[in-house]
Amino acid sequence: MKTIAFIDTLLCALLICAAGCSRSSSLDFSEEEEPGGLHSIIWLKSLCKGESRLVTEEIVIRGRIIANDRYGEWNRALVVADETGGIEVFAEGSTLADRYPFGATVTLYCNGLRLHDYGGKVVLGSEPNAYGFGLSQEELVAHLHRGVDSPAPPESRTVSLDAIGSEYVDTYVRVTGVRFCERGTWCDKDPETGRHIATDRTIVDEAGHTFIVRTAGGCDYAKEPLPSGKGSLCGIIDYFNGRYSLRVVNREFDFSE
Numbered sequence: 736m737k738t739i740a741f742i743d744t745l746l747c748a749l750l751i752c753a754a755g756c757s758r759s760s761s762l763d764f765s766e767e768e769e770p771g772g773l774h775s776i777i778w779l780k781s782l783c784k785g786e787s788r789l790v791t792e793e794i795v796i797r798g799r800i801i802a803n804d805r806y807g808e809w810n811r812a813l814v815v816a817d818e819t820g821g822i823e824v825f826a827e828g829s830t831l832a833d834r835y836p837f838g839a840t841v842t843l844y845c846n847g848l849r850l851h852d853y854g855g856k857v858v859l860g861s862e863p864n865a866y867g868f869g870l871s872q873e874e875l876v877a878h879l880h881r882g883v884d885s886p887a888p889p890e891s892r893t894v895s896l897d898a899i900g901s902e903y904v905d906t907y908v909r910v911t912g913v914r915f916c917e918r919g920t921w922c923d924k925d926p927e928t929g930r931h932i933a934t935d936r937t938i939v940d941e942a943g944h945t946f947i948v949r950t951a952g953g954c955d956y957a958k959e960p961l962p963s964g965k966g967s968l969c970g971i972i973d974y975f976n977g978r979y980s981l982r983v984v985n986r987e988f989d990f991s992e
Contacts, residue, residue: 773797777819780857783850787863790850796822796843799889801907802971802984805832807954809984811869813879814905814971815841816889821905821971823853824879825860825869837985838889840882848878854975856904891969896944899979903972910946910981911967913938914990921950922957931957935980938968949973949980956986966990 774794782788801821802814813824813835824843835841843859851858851868860868870878891909899908916939922931931952939945948968950957969987973980 775819776815776817776822779845779859780820780822780850783852783857786852788850790845790848792846794845796845798841798843800835800837800839800841800886801889802982803832803835803837804829805837806956806986808951808982808986809971810951810953814984815843815879816906820902821907823856823858823905825858825867826872826875827866827869828872828875831875835879835881836886838886840884840886842880842882844878844880848874855977856974896938896940896946897942899946899972901974904974904979906972907969907984908972908981909967909969910938910940912965913940913946913968914965915948915961915963916945917961920958920960921954922952936961938981947978947980949982951982962988962990964990 772795774796776796776798779790779794779796782790796815796817798815798817798821800813801816802809802812802823804810804812811826811828811831813826813831814821815824816822845859848859848870849861849868851860861870861874862868889907891907892903893909893911894903896910896913916937920931921936922934924930925932933952934950934957936948936950937945938948948970966989968981968983969985970981970983973982
């Protein structure tokens with residue numbers, strides 16, 4: 736009997752150890768562990784070696800929403816991040832922020848979705864169609880589950896403009912002590928339609944380093960004046976065809992200095 740009890744104890748210890756070793760993120764979540772454990776976002780993105788790659792493995796990601804369509808800043812897309820990095824998830828529809836608010840914990844079931852090389856950046860979506868490769872509402876509900884915990888503001892990483900590189904793509908950062916080089920509004924207008932369009936503005940720090948801030952034409956503050964003086968911005972580092980930019984999220988900028 737002592738031998739059987741010892742074996743049972745040993746098996747339990749091995750199972751607990753295996754469960755602990757399968758977790759690839761140290762974030763503290765209230766939900767139970769998924770069968771087979773979690774995978775990191777940086778590992779998921781590494782699977783895309785060409786223009787596109789269908790995910791056929793049981794890959795589960797867990798992280799937080801660091802960008803959505805609140806204030807119209809991130810149209811038809813969400814950005815999910817864990818401690819290893821972030822990934823943009825293309826999705827059809829609007830008011831995504833109502834279901835996936837800023838800072839919410841989410842679990843992403845990737846099997847059946849498709850990784851795409853989008854201008855040199857790996858993103859997640861569906862099979863390409865006439866409208867792009869955004870997930871349908873049904874796909875989004877099936878693959879992206881919100882956690883039971885209350886949304887908590889994610890922590891931004893303070894970074895200097897000259898240090899921004901590939902490791903910061905799709906991560907939530909803060910830049911401080913900067914000012915806008917231009918005057919005018921956040922976004923320009925299309926001369927034919929009169930609608931505001933996505934526009935690049937330039938910020939500069941005290942050392943003279945510059946960086947692009949890109950703002951969607953449909954954002955709530957597109958027609959507002961650019962802030963004056965020095966201040967800070969929080970946003971996501973984006974990349975497209977060899978060009979980095981900062982995209983403000985959650986309307987987080989402070990130029991009170």
